Amino acid sequence: MTERILKMPRLGETMDEGKVVGWLISPGDSFKRGDPILEIETDKTIAEFPALGDGRLEEILVSIGDMVEVGKPLARIDIGDGPDWTAEEGDETGPTPDATNDAGGWIEIDLAMPRLGETMEEGRIAKWLKAPGERFVRGEAILEIETDKTIAEFPALHDGRMVAILRGEGEMVTVGEPVARIEAPADQVAPAAERPAPAAQPETAVSAAPVHMAARREGRVRATPLARRLARRHGLDIAALPGTGRRGRIEKGDVLAAAGSGPGQSDVRFAALRRGRMAYSDSGAASGRPVLLLHGFSGDRTTWAAVAAGLKRAGRRVVAPDLPGHGLTDIDARDASDLAQDLPEFLDALGIAEVDVVAHSLGAVAALDLANAASGRVGSLSLIAPAGLGSQIDADFVRGMAQANAPGEVVHLLRRLSVNAVDLSEAALATLAKDLARGRLVALAGAVTGASGQKVDGLAAISRLSGTMPVRVLFGLEDRIIPWQHVLALPPTVAIHLLARSGHMPQWDQSKDVLEILTA
Structure with a gap:
């Protein structure tokens, strides 16, 4: 075994740093000279970088989205008994x-x-x-x-x-x-x-050259970099998707089409509760420790696709309901307290005695209420951009989502959530706008935001619960809905994780980092 460090290459004379967009191989995978091994974004484009020699990827040293200076380490690789193709220019004479x-x-x-x-x-x-x-x-x-x-x-x-x-x-x-x-x-x-x-x-x-290229690419899925990123976000297996692009290449539209009819829709189940039916997904290892994913205001279970896929790979049973007032659940919610009211009964219906809870934004209020009401049933709390830590909030976003009735309104509002582009097809936007136009969230919006900002408070509950169970809070440093500085009010018993290049949806913007924290 001959270990070497793979460093950020210079893809042009003006390039001083590059963003790691995606790894095309995983630790333990072998590659040949010329095989694309990672995608790099410069200030001009996104390009695949080919291996300059044979080897095997041992360990990735940077995260997706990291900006890395030219010449800085990216990964540890094993080059075997072959020549050292990672050497800096001038280190060896060919x-x-x-x-x-x-x-x-x-x-x-x-x-x-x-x-x-x-x-x-x-x-x-x-x-x-x-x-x-x-x-x-x-x-x-x-x-x-x-x-x-x-x-x-x-x-x-x-x-x-x-x-x-x-x-x-x-x-x-x-x-x-x-x-x-x-x-x-x-x-x-x-x-x-x-x-x-x-x-x-x-x-x-x-005629022979394309045959050579095809042989080199055999076994590797043809997909655009954007399609690969969307597939990761939606928790889809890129290799299982049909491609409509040239020579079968998988493109953005192919992934969005699959996301609209894939795990987010086809795996929906319904639990018959006293107040009505609650829609949910239940996947992963049946014997794995359950984790309950609670979405935020105007979301639903599908917003967790990438995180759910990663937790399933980690051997967890993953349960993600549509909270009252949201998605396909037909139970209404006129106040924040309505969000958690049915959760103990819901867990009983699924035969879950104890669960770890991961909650986003307003879903954190439901998570805290559940932990308070069902003593001993919640093993840990992971709160992502939680509401209730301070008064500031983008109330226009909350009211806008509650009253939106056109796709254009929705897409403009959704842009506030993420540092990346909105990845919804026109059909999905139209469906979401039609659902929001029903006005189910208007009362809830008025109950959680007012003239002075947030009407919900979770600090007291967090202080109390963090003394009895592990509690961590994750915030994106570019959150435009709730300021990350709210973490300064948290007690020292709470673990705080601040994520760079992430907005109000770290589970979208930095899903890999979020998964590493949740599975640590």
């Missing part, structure tokens, strides 16, 4: 084409137009950074490629020498077609059967 090696010396191969992102089908050669006859080392930039989004430098995947340039600057080239002829060590390139044919045989070369 072999020269005049030398021979154990694998049979140097051979000529085609350099194909790379795919810099899932949506890229062709690229324009902006500038060649190496001329015929010039040598390069693994990781050194050899050409600049312009896509429909940006201009990025492409690094050499192995040591070599430029033999001939086949496509000139300014030319548009389809992904996979040869752009140059290079010389490379035989032990650093794919076997001949997997390589494109030489440029001297153009018909064979052009």
Whole structure:
């Protein structure tokens, strides 16, 4: 085992840092040279970064959404017995084409137009950074490629020498077609059967290159970076979704369509209670310790999709109801106290004796009421952006959601919740607007907000309960609905977690961090 540190690459001359958008492999996964291993966002675009050599991912050192300076650690990897392709430029001197090696010396191969992102089908050669006859080392930039989004430098995947340039600057080239002829060590390139044919045989070369690309991508789902992020947020398995994009690529619309008819809708159940039916989802290991997810004002059980999926993977039984006045539950709520009134009976109906509770925003009021009313049934409380810690609140948002009746109103209000874009299809927005137009939340909105702000208080309950059970509070530092500074009023017995680059919905903006906290 030969461990090395994978560092943030420089994808262009002006790039000083990049955001980690997503990992395309997981710890323990092996990869080959050229395989995309992570998605990086710069100030210009989102691009996939290819491995410059073979290896296995051992440990990810940064979180999704982290901004990382060029050259700073991203992950620990095992490169095995192969050459150290993670070395900084100048750390080692690559072999020269005049030398021979154990694998049979140097051979000529085609350099194909790379795919810099899932949506890229062709690229324009902006500038060649190496001329015929010039040598390069693994990781050194050899050409600049312009896509429909940006201009990025492409690094050499192995040591070599430029033999001939086949496509000139300014030319548009389809992904996979040869752009140059290079010389490379035989032990650093794919076997001949997997390589494109030489440029001297153009018909064979052009047809063989896509076959090589397809083989390299075999077993990996074709999806846009945005589609991958949406799938993670909605708790969907990207590999199980059909793609309507070019060559079966999964795109944003495919994920949103699946989210509208997937786990959020098809798994709904109903518990018959004294005051009416309560809609809920119940998933995960039946024998796992139960966790109860309580959504906030104007939400429903589907807002927990990503967190629910992660908790299920951790072996938990996950129960998420639509609280009174919300979603498909037909019980009304005219006051905050109505939200928790049916929860003890609901837990009885599901045969749950003890549960850990995770609650968001106004759902925290219900969680505290449940913990007070059902002594011994709540094992722990995790409150995300909880209401009731102070008076300040965006009352316009609360009243707006209660009275909205058009998709445009809804989408503008939803933008206040997250630091990311609103990820709802037009059909989903229309459905939500139609539901809100029923006016079920008007009375509740007036009961929880007033001229001076919040009408609910949870500080006394938290102070009391934190002496009997673990209580933690999570807040996004960019919350536009409730100020994160409300945590300053909490007693020292409460664990506080403040999440950067997160708004009022940390379970959307930083779901990975939230899951790590909840499963710690």
